[in-house]
Amino acid sequence: MTAQAPAPVKDRQETTRRPPVPSWLRRLAAANEAWTFGVLALLVAFFTAARPSTFLTRYDITQIATNAAIYLVLGVGMTYVIIVAGIDLSVGSVLVLSAVLSAEYTIHHGGAKSGWGTIAVSTLIALATGLLWGALQGWLVAKARVPPLIVTLGGFGAALGAAQIITGGQDPAGAVSGKLQRSIGFGKLFGQIPWLVVIAFGATLVFGLVLAFTRFGRYTYAIGSNPEAARRVGINVDAHLVKVYALVGLLSGLGSVMWLAYFGTTSIAGHSTDNLKVITAVVLGGASLFGGRGSVLGTVIGVFIPAVLSTGLIIMGVQQYWQDVAIGVVLVAAVYLDQFRRRGRDHG
Amino acid sequence: MRPTNPTGRSTAFAGFCAVLALTAATTAGCGGDSGGSGSKSLDLITGVKSDPFYITMTCAAQQEAKKRGVKLTVNGSAQWDVAVQRPIIDSVAATHPGGLLISPVDTAALTPSLQQIQNAGTKVVLVDTEVSDASIGVSRISSDNEAGGRTAAKSLAQLMGDKGSAIVISVKPGVSTTDARIKGFNEEMKANHPGITLLPVLYDNDLPATAASQIQSTLAAHPDLGGVFAGNTNTAQGISTGLQAAGKQGKVKVAAFDAEPDEITALTNGTLDVLVAQDPGAIGRQGVDQALAAIDKKKVTAHIGTDMVAITKANMDQPDIKKFFYQAAC
Numbered sequence: 190m191t192a193q194a195p196a197p198v199k200d201r202q203e204t205t206r207r208p209p210v211p212s213w214l215r216r217l218a219a220a221n222e223a224w225t226f227g228v229l230a231l232l233v234a235f236f237t238a239a240r241p242s243t244f245l246t247r248y249d250i251t252q253i254a255t256n257a258a259i260y261l262v263l264g265v266g267m268t269y270v271i272i273v274a275g276i277d278l279s280v281g282s283v284l285v286l287s288a289v290l291s292a293e294y295t296i297h298h299g300g301a302k303s304g305w306g307t308i309a310v311s312t313l314i315a316l317a318t319g320l321l322w323g324a325l326q327g328w329l330v331a332k333a334r335v336p337p338l339i340v341t342l343g344g345f346g347a348a349l350g351a352a353q354i355i356t357g358g359q360d361p362a363g364a365v366s367g368k369l370q371r372s373i374g375f376g377k378l379f380g381q382i383p384w385l386v387v388i389a390f391g392a393t394l395v396f397g398l399v400l401a402f403t404r405f406g407r408y409t410y411a412i413g414s415n416p417e418a419a420r421r422v423g424i425n426v427d428a429h430l431v432k433v434y435a436l437v438g439l440l441s442g443l444g445s446v447m448w449l450a451y452f453g454t455t456s457i458a459g460h461s462t463d464n465l466k467v468i469t470a471v472v473l474g475g476a477s478l479f480g481g482r483g484s485v486l487g488t489v490i491g492v493f494i495p496a497v498l499s500t501g502l503i504i505m506g507v508q509q510y511w512q513d514v515a516i517g518v519v520l521v522a523a524v525y526l527d528q529f530r531r532r533g534r535d536h537g
Numbered sequence: 538m539r540p541t542n543p544t545g546r547s548t549a550f551a552g553f554c555a556v557l558a559l560t561a562a563t564t565a566g567c568g569g570d571s572g573g574s575g576s577k578s579l580d581l582i583t584g585v586k587s588d589p590f591y592i593t594m595t596c597a598a599q600q601e602a603k604k605r606g607v608k609l610t611v612n613g614s615a616q617w618d619v620a621v622q623r624p625i626i627d628s629v630a631a632t633h634p635g636g637l638l639i640s641p642v643d644t645a646a647l648t649p650s651l652q653q654i655q656n657a658g659t660k661v662v663l664v665d666t667e668v669s670d671a672s673i674g675v676s677r678i679s680s681d682n683e684a685g686g687r688t689a690a691k692s693l694a695q696l697m698g699d700k701g702s703a704i705v706i707s708v709k710p711g712v713s714t715t716d717a718r719i720k721g722f723n724e725e726m727k728a729n730h731p732g733i734t735l736l737p738v739l740y741d742n743d744l745p746a747t748a749a750s751q752i753q754s755t756l757a758a759h760p761d762l763g764g765v766f767a768g769n770t771n772t773a774q775g776i777s778t779g780l781q782a783a784g785k786q787g788k789v790k791v792a793a794f795d796a797e798p799d800e801i802t803a804l805t806n807g808t809l810d811v812l813v814a815q816d817p818g819a820i821g822r823q824g825v826d827q828a829l830a831a832i833d834k835k836k837v838t839a840h841i842g843t844d845m846v847a848i849t850k851a852n853m854d855q856p857d858i859k860k861f862f863y864q865a866a867c
Contacts, residue, residue, distance in 0.1 A: 243757045252757075255782060256750035353615075358587025359865065362799050375782055383782075452745055452778045454799070459745045459771045496750070503754035509739050 222487045224530050225475060228523045229494050236501035243504050251383055257496045258389035259451070262444045263467045264474075264488040265396045266437030271471050272400075272413045273433050274480025275330060275337040279344035280441050281463030283322050286348040287445035288455045289355050291315035292364035300363030308369045315449075316442040322348060323438015327431035337434075345464065352457055360457055365449045374450035385447055392443060396436075397485030409433060413480030470495070473520060475527055494523060577635040577832050579609045579825065582625055584640040584666060586613030589797040589863035590817045591640065594664065596867040598638065598821035605829060610634070619646045630654040636828030638821075640665040644713065648673060660831035664824040665817070666714070676827040680815040681842035682714050686721025686766075689792045692811040692847040693764040694730040696790040701763025704736040704755055706776060708743050708768040715768050718794065722766050733764070741772055748775025753783050767793040770800060777808035796848060797863050804850060812848040814861035819843045 236244040263280045270277045291311035298307040322344065329340045373384045400406035408429050411419040420426050448456065474491030476483025498519055502512045581598055583591035595611050602609035612629065614621040622642050627650060629637060637659050641647045648670045655661050655673060663674040693703065705722060707715050719738060726735050736759060741747040748767075752775070756762050762785075767773035773793040780786045792811035793800060803809040823841055831837045852858050 240758070252753050252783070253750075256746065256753070256779075259746065353587070358585070358615075359589065359797075360799055362802055451782070452749075452774055454774055456745050456771060456774065459743060459775075462742065462744065499747075500750060500754040503739065503751055504758040506737070506758065508737055 222475060222484060222490055224526050225473060225487060225490045225494070225523055228519070228526065229490050229497065232494065232497050232501065232519070236497070236504065240501075240504050244501060251381075251386060253493070253496050253500060254386045254389075255383045255451075256500075257492050258383075258385040259444045259447050260463070260466055260470065260496075261389045261489065261492045262392050262440050262447065263437075263463065264470045264492050265393050265485055266440035267467045267471045268474070268476060268483050268485050268488045269396070269400065269409055269433045270337075270437050271468070271476045271478060272409050272480060272483045273430060274413045274416075274478075275430070275433070276341060276468065276478070277326070277434065277437050278338070278341040278464045279322075279326065279348055280437065280444075280467055281460030282345045282348035282352070283319055283438055283441040284445045284448060284463065285455060285457050285460050286322065286352045287315040287318040287442040288364075288449055289352040289361075289457070290318050291445065292361055292449065292455050293355060295366060296361055296363050299366070301365065301367045303366040304368065308366050311366075312446050315445045316439060319438040319440070319442025319445065320435050321438070323441070324431055324435035326438070327434025330434060331427040331430035349457070349460075352455070356455070356457065358457065360454045364455050365453050369450050370453050373447070374453070385451055388443070388447060392440065393485060393489060396440075397489075400485055405429075405432075410481055413482070415481075466495075469520065473523055494519065577607050577829065578632075579607055579636045579638065579828055580629045580632070580634040581609060581611045581638040581664075581821075581824070582622065582629060582640070583611070583613035584622075584642050585617050586615060589865050590665075590795060590815065592865060592867070593863045594640075594817035594821040594824075596821070596864055597818035598825050599867065601822040601825040605825065607825075607829065609825065614642060617642050619643045623647060623650055626650045626654065630657065630659070633657060634659055635832045636660040636662065638662045638664050638824040638828055641668050642666065644669045660828050662824050662828045662831070664820050675831040675837050676824075676839055676841065678820050678823045678827065678841040678843065680714075680820070680845055682717035683721035683724075684842070685794065685813050685815065685845040686718035686723075687725040688845050688847050689718070689766055689794070689811060689813045690722045690725035690730070692813070692849060693766060693790055693792045694726065694733060696810055696849075697733065697763040699730055699732040701761045702734040702736055702759045703764040703766070704759075704762065705738045705766045706748055706751055706768060706772055707738060707740055708772060709740050718768075719766075734759075734761075736762075741768075741775060743769070743771050745771050745775030745778065748772045749779035749782070752776045752779035752789075756780075756783055756785060756789070762789055764790045764792065767791060769794065770797060773800070773803070773809055777803065781808070795863065796861055798865050801853070801862055804848065804853060807850070810849065814846050814848055814863075816843045816845065816861065817863065818860075 267277060267280065291314045294311045294314050295303055295307055326340050326344050329335050330337045376384050378384060378387050400409060408424050411424060412426050412429055416426050470491035471483060471488050472478060473494055474487025476487060495516055498516050499512060502515060579602060581595060583595060585591060591613060599609055612625050614625060619642055626647065630653060637654060639661065641663065644667065648668050651661055651668065651673050661674045663677045665679050667677055667679065703726060705719050707719060723735060726733055739751050741751060752765065765776050767776050773791060776791055780789050787807060790810040792813065793809055794813050796812045796814035800809060800812055804812055820843055827837055846858065846861050848858055848861065
């Protein structure tokens, strides 16, 4: 179809009084992520125009991406949980617990000077901790029928408490191998792309594709839309829920390894609002808290909107209190735009 | 008088002893004499049990209590939370101690509990933090935070060569101690270092990740950035990570408050450049002395401000600086 072709007659919305819209544009506008992406693009364009010599030049996209990398990894897991109509408030604490356990191993096996062997084992410990904690929470949600809000709120406190018991509440010294920090934390692939960004986008790509194109992904949407229907068509809903919560735990474990590599410490007290940040990003990306809707691409956009906004406002020299106001307004406006589009589509 | 006192504390202590000597006919109070207060019991409730600042304060208070021959029971909240600290206060109140040293975690919410314990006859001494109600406590002992902020500004300006931009990244607005530090820092910079451009304060809500991205954005907007004053340890960690990722570590000087073990490590590694150490040990010792003075009906100093010292890589090995390092355990 060309740009000049008239709209199909059977489409009531497209009367002849309206200018014809190219079909590729209409398809794009109907895509779930298009509008939030539009908001992101608008923000980037605005800051680039306002500070052309600074935004996306001196402060480049890799810096924004590096700072967003860990939240992105957590966000991917959270997308799955929210699509099955669940919630995970424990991500930040699970990250801390994984970081602390892996740090304890590092401390007793070479500390800051330890080699790749220690790094490998401590990484495995972090991933396993996250996976097991997540699976336990999943089991409580699916089999014990405790609401996910309660399970993960309990998990939020318990994981942080466990981490404080192990460390006495202080970030231990020598928690990370210097090799890990230099290579992964501050190293770059081909001298260009920070490894943290490579890892985050690798995880995003894999789990984005799994969600969009595999049976595992379809089950996730089906359970979120209607768990009873999913059960009746023969999906093992309980087992799937355990897997979804285990996945978000695993990704929290991965996040902890990235955190240790980048910040070089466990930051026990620095993760109390990770859950809100991540849930906000997922919802901003178009996911429904009632389940059945959402996408990893949307979450990527949802992670980047606040990141771009806060860096852009600092670069423009906006006072901190106004930054918080602006971020709040944009968050609500972006979700409102998305709802507005959905209403239009559902009624039309 | 104890041997090898740090300069700041010894003057404060000497003043206190002089006051005692003037007003009290007895010899009790100074020089480790335990006379007159042997049967008194004291309690200490800190803000956060696991914080090296409070650990150092507790250790010093325990030493002083032992020296004066009184029993000191130590308690502390697991978190900086009114709901956690209040039950501790109430359980201590039930034992009717002679004196209570407390670091209240809220300026208003704990007032009724403290009022009650005070009315029951316990002498309350506020250490480190305060409550707004002036009728609470016979004595208030804390670091002079504004002076600390000025100390930080002086050291940082010196390292920056008195030029470039400087910024404060703090935890959150509305905290009396950090607000006073920022006030002192800004005043000193404006008054005595006109070559330095002061940027507006940023707040990271105690999240290192936020501090990292804030410092990178600031660097982009102000390439002449030469110094940062970090509100606390978490913030300092985020800042140094952000600087390292931007390849600016060492070029931008970072000042932080306190001298916790991991901050000392950071100073050695060059991720931090200035530490402004408080003197929690002096606060603890003075707390015990003031409480005992109140119990013995001797002259009590209502407000005591302890000194702070700037630690840099250059002076960190000197013994009179080293004793300001906080302890992780007694």
